Amino acid sequence: MAGQAQAGAGQPSPEKKATPGLRERQKEDRRSRIVDAARQLFASSGLEDITIEAIAEIAGVSSVTVHNYYGTKSGVLLALVAQSDRQLIETLERELAGKANNLVDLLEAFLDIICQHTLTHLDKAIWRQVIASSVNDTDPRFGKVYTALDERLAYVLITEIKVLQAAGHVNPAVKPGDLGKALFNLQNMRFIEFIATDTVSKDSVVEALKRDTTALLAAMQA
Amino acid sequence: MAGQAQAGAGQPSPEKKATPGLRERQKEDRRSRIVDAARQLFASSGLEDITIEAIAEIAGVSSVTVHNYYGTKSGVLLALVAQSDRQLIETLERELAGKANNLVDLLEAFLDIICQHTLTHLDKAIWRQVIASSVNDTDPRFGKVYTALDERLAYVLITEIKVLQAAGHVNPAVKPGDLGKALFNLQNMRFIEFIATDTVSKDSVVEALKRDTTALLAAMQA
DNA sequence: TAATAATTTTTATAGACTAAAATTATTTAT
DNA sequence: ATAAATAATTTTAGTCTATAAAAATTATTA
Incomplete structure (x- = not known):
């Protein structure tokens, strides 16, 4: 032209x-x-x-x-989730910012915010399909995008753990990255439990997560 | 008649x-x-x-x-998994039986056996579809069956935790059920990571799990 | 403006799943 | 033992996701 x-x-x-x-x-x-x-x-x-x-x-x-x-229908849905996630991360950073003074409370707040955000912005049915595809989808693009989202969320958690550690509330010998990923995984299983069934409430999985963290963090104490 | x-x-x-x-x-x-x-x-x-x-x-x-x-194709595959799981549980009970003397080693062995069993008896592709459906499947039967399998596996872990606790290697104040479910979840996320990609090795996820448990169990120590 | 390359649409096909009608086999009652 | 009542499967037809290959567009480039 x-x-x-x-x-x-x-x-x-x-x-x-x-x-x-x-x-x-x-x-x-x-x-x-x-x-x-x-x-x-x-x-x-x-x-x-x-x-x-x-x-x-x-x-x-x-x-x-x-x-x-x-790639797939789930790929389109993941794009929706990805957009909504930008907002979620802002919310997480704002709401968490140095408020908790121990790991149990921190993780509880983390999961609570994520569940709340899911109910408000998208819905369980969409997340179900996206998470199912995160395991199953053959399209390599899907896995890439999904992993990136998870890593960004885990990073928010890791950042808060560093704050706790600096304040002397967490063993300084533990690597915040390792601890953050472990806690994120723990929380993520409960999130999956939350979205897998329409009737499972936010409060019930948050309580379950509290039992998880409490038991784990106390396991090694005399 | x-x-x-x-x-x-x-x-x-x-x-x-x-x-x-x-x-x-x-x-x-x-x-x-x-x-x-x-x-x-x-x-x-x-x-x-x-x-x-x-x-x-x-x-x-x-x-x-x-x-x-x-119900669905995944329902048929789940039936395959369920049959193979009976054997898996026997293997777990036999191989674990009081061998580990701390939680980190116990969980490491647990995941190792499960991954090995998956590779030997079924394969990742089948597990991918089954796990995806455990999140997504609308048929209520699927969820029931799948949950029962998970609970049986978790119970094996809980039993071993009781042994460790009796031997004084775990804080006696912690409920073995709570701790067992938390550790099972932790391990399960790594198992999902293992099956989600064909190229992820057993050893790499076992190592990752070790980092998880080590970090978590040390987090509260002074 | 014509030739080339990239991209989309068309067309065709396979497979999972579902609903309703038609068929077949088992039970039950006589 | 037979016929009616009942339960289950099969047939049929249709929707949706997904993929492949050929055909038609459209942008780029010379």
Whole structure:
């Protein structure tokens, strides 16, 4: 196109990260249109009515394109979760910030916030499918994205553990990274328990986690 | 029927659990034929070629019947896992029996045996689908069966913890049930990590679990 | 503007799952 | 022993996810 060629030649653009080209922009546009369509469908009717076909129609692409972009339906849902997670991390950092003075309370607050966020922003059905795919999905992209989310959440926990350790509430010989990952795993099993069944309440899993941490942290004491 | 009525009246049978009736026997027969077919298919070609259609054909029933009996394909696979688990529990009890003298070693051995058993008897692909369904499956039967399996495994661990506690290696104030469930969960996340990716080795997750337990159990020490 | 390359759509197919109608076999009552 | 009542399976038909290959578009580049 004349216009484009002129602009490219006329400006002294570093040619590196200038205008990403029409194709790149179209891709980015389709990506977001697909996720937007999924969110829109979820908001109006819930997971049952989110079909790839419906997403494709709203997004103005073919169903095959949805698969090409996100691999699987779970891939699209994971994109929803990923967006909501940015907000979750902010909430976690704000709400936790040095408030607890021991590991049991810290982890309790951590799980509580995550469950609450799940109920408020997405819902259990979506998480079920996403977590199931985190184990099962053959598409390598899925695992990458999901692992990154988990690591970011674990990092928030590790940061708070460092604070506790600095305040002398945790054995200074223990590596905060190791402890944080272990506690995150512990908490994550209870979160999975929470989302796996519609009738399991937030309070019940938080209580269960408290029993976990209490027992573990006391196990070695004389 | 005259024959049945005669037998029932003639014999002093308690009428309680006599002959289960033809229909019951047929059901039991179909159930086992279906699992046998699945095992047969798995042995010859692996998970990819286990289709409901193929199972149904070998078992001599329709594909709809397979669904009626086991709910989902994962339900059939879970039946395979359940059978193999009986053997696993025997192995665990035999191999663990009072050998470890601390929690870290106990849990390490526990996970090691489970991973080894998985590789030897079934395979990761089957476990992936089963664990995914343990989160996702809508059929209530699945959850029931799966939970029962987990509880039986956790019970083995709890039993060993009681031994350690009796020997004075674990804080006697801690409830073995609570501690056992917490440790089981911890171990279970690493097992899931193990099966989720074909390339993750047994040794690497056992090492990771060791870091988990070491960090947790030391966290509260001065 | 024509040639080339990238990307999407079309088309076709396999497999899991579900619902309802039709069929077959077992029980039960006569 | 036979016929009616009952229970179960099979057939049929349809939806949805997912993948592959061919065909049609559309952007880029020369």
